[in-house]
Amino acid sequence: MFEALVERGFQIEFQSHAQAxxxxxxPEAIQELELALxxxxxPIEEIIAGGGGEAKGTQRLRNALNNLSWPKTEFIVERRINGVPRESQSHEVDHVRTFPSGERVALEIEWNNKDPFYDRDLENFKRLHADGAISVGVIVTRGKKLHDNMRSLVRRFLDERQIQTFNDMKQWGYEPxxxxxRAIETKVGRAINPLxxxxxxxxxxxxxxFGEATTHWRKLDDRLRRGVGxxxxxxxxxLPDTIVTFHEGKEALAEVEAAETADSELDL
Structure with a gap:
């Protein structure tokens, strides 16, 4: 199962009989997930220009899942006494695949949030599963190699683009x-061991x-070891480091710039 993903470097782990x-x-969910992933x-340019926020690549993954009938879904669970609603809870999940049988698989993508978002996702999955709303929960996040190799990926970008100054960075869509x-200038200009x-x-x-307090595999594994979810x-x-590409150049910035323009127009 997911052999093509594993061959490409994706980390795959199952909990509580999810594989069976x-x-x-x-089986359709397996095929659709593999196709989208x-x-x-x-592109590395999207990671740089996005400043660490959700990369356009992960937004394209969301669009691919939506096109495969994994839309955002809100679950409302009500408690009633003699037909009268007494309390209700709502749980919004970014991607849910509903099958003809009525069974559902729920999925969340955690590219680069604060790591407590894992607690939210896992507790939501736990409650929805207990209430019979979902059969399996899926979390897609930065894999260990992608997280651990982020420095080398960013440094490779700087080396290949011959970045030497803040002005050089500006042309690639990033302004600190x-x-x-000040922090960078201090490290460059210090008398002892300048960088x-x-x-x-x-x-x-x-x-x-992309610090340790963001969503990545080790932080997710910490929760699972504590039994969260x-x-x-x-x-x-x-997600592996192999999904990061380096050949797009300035073309990769077009989508980022278009999204920023659209956001600015919405704010007006």
Missing amino acids: ILSVDF LATTI TSRQR SFRDAFTGQFVSDK NPCPLLLIG
Whole structure:
């Protein structure tokens, strides 16, 4: 199961019999997930220009899932006494696949949120599973290799584009905050063990945008070891560093710039 994903470096883990449930009851879900994930790429320029927020590549993954009938879904669970509603809870899940039988598989993508979002997702899955609303929960997140190799990916971008200054970064869609600029300048200009601009920028960018307190595989694994979400059957998918590409160049910025323009127009 998911052999093509594993071959490409994706991390795949199952909890609470999710593998058996998916293979027997939801083979279509397996095929659809593999189809969407194998097509997922994130140009390094999008990671840089996005400043660490959700990359356009993960938004394209969302669109691919939506096109495969995995839309955002709100679940409303009510408690009634003699037909009178007494309390209700709502749970919104970003992607839900509903099958003809009425059974559902729920999926959340955690590219680069604060790590407590895992608690929300896993507890939502647990409650929805207990209430019979879903059969399996899926979380797609940054895999261990992608998280651990983020510095080398950013540094490779700086080396290949011959980045030497903040002005060089500007042409690639990234402008640091005043705090980030001061921190980088301090590391470059210090008398003892000064860093090159590329080293200083890489360290600051990655620690600020993809730090240990964000959503990545180890933080998810910490929750699972504590039993968060148990006993909901879970499929966990870690995005590998192989999805990051380097050949798009300035063309990769077009989608980022278009999205920023659209957001600005909405704010007017």
